[in-house]
Amino acid sequence: MNRYKMIALDVDGTLINDDHEITPDTMHSIRRLAEQGTEIVLCTGRSPSSTLPLLELIGIDGTIITHNGAATVESRTRRVLHQFSFALDRIAPYIEYCRRHHIHFDVNTAFDLYVEDASVLTDEALEMYGRFYIEPQTLPSAEQLGETIVKFTVFAEKDELDRVEKEWEQWDSGLHMIRSGDFFIDVMHGEASKGNSLREWARIRGIERSEVLAIGNYYNDITMLQFAGVGIAMDNSPLEVKEAADDVTATNNEDGVHAALIKYCL
Template sequence: MLEQTFPAPILDLPTAEEARALRLVALDMDGTFVRSDKSVAQEVWPVVDELIDRGIVLVAASGRQRGAILETMAPVADRITVLSENGAVVWRGEDVMRAEVLDRQVVTEVARTVRDLAAQGRDTGLVAGAPSRAYVERTDDDFLAHVRHFYPAVEVVDDLTLVPEDVVKLATWDAAPIVEAVVPAIEALDLEADLVRSHEHWADVMRAGASKGASLTRLRTALGIPREACAAFGDHHNDLAMLRSVGLPFAMANAEPEVKEAARFIAPSNDDDGVLQVLRALLDA
């Protein structure tokens, strides 16, 4: 009996000429590079090594803290550029090259709003992210379990408005969809800051104009890399600016509809190792 064979999947890809001109790749982490069960395909690391060996800059761009990004990217941690906190912090090795600091009044107003929502009975909480660590007021194990996946370095304080470091991002979490109450409450503050959804249960407040896309544009400009030679992969609203900043934007098959609309290409889902499939195909072009 003949062994049954299956054709290779047909991928949505740029032209071979565009693929061969590739000089930078930016990857979101959760929902994009990382599977839903928080694992990463081990087969991706030789492909990533080959990418970097060819002189292609690899950027890990995530809402996570730097430490959480490096844990996921451990096999190549010393070979990548990191944009943490949704691009609010740009790292070169262990050095902060740029940090987009939030005004203290914004921190105060958001903290008060989240406290009010919690006092009304909502299962909600707030994380104040500094470049190297995060701060929380809420101390229960359930909330901290959600926080520590993205912020391995976290410290409990009595008052988030008095943390001893510059805050670059305020991450709000709610057990219900974040758009039900938290997003409308923060929007009603009319802050001089940007609010972006990063997950069904998370939304982030950042300095106006700060984003993965803005930081990626500054980085590739400093490196002399044209927009057309850059690819990016993402799945959620906090990836929109990054996808719009490159010539080869890929939305994952599991991405939000608005993200798919912003992309030129659709990659297989994170659970189908879409980044791995596309990177292999681009290198083989």
């Protein structure tokens, strides 16, 4: 008997393999649980636009926690249920830093992504955004933007981001910085995290913490692994992520999500 009413799944490095695919076994086990009434929640650093197609591919409806916890969206209506947002001027020092050091950045509202100048994007950047089903737009002024933002992301080589991360850790901006991958740093609202949004959604749904199972693989997953009744790290996770989890499953290239769901739920 499956005692978990909610299953939170990270996407990149967890749900999908290194070929950016969800394997048939993993899709089948997720569908089985959804058919039994288990609530499936994708919890990801991705935007809604690059997450909703994955739910459609699996063939289920659900709730997605996107932008590393900054925006929670209902899949059927595409309605934003909750978001941690802030004004564009809060990240002015970060934008100036990136311009000075020639580091690529983007600015995200719940559904849209903006870059400095969409007409001059490199092939590498276009390929990256295309892989995530994103069409970047040129960043307007704060007045023209008309809505608050949920995430500021920089994209560069790992060594360069290691240096940027060390510098930005010294800043007192009141914003929350997290490494969401070797090549990405996200800057968000101080309360935005996968764990906080998962906690709030479980509360709204009337689901106890002990009835939540979470699976992830990177530093941005630690808060949700620690919140869940059982938190499971992928075997391709860094050591700190494994240490924060209750169990470790196989890698994302070895159907680790499927193996965990079989072990704990099916």
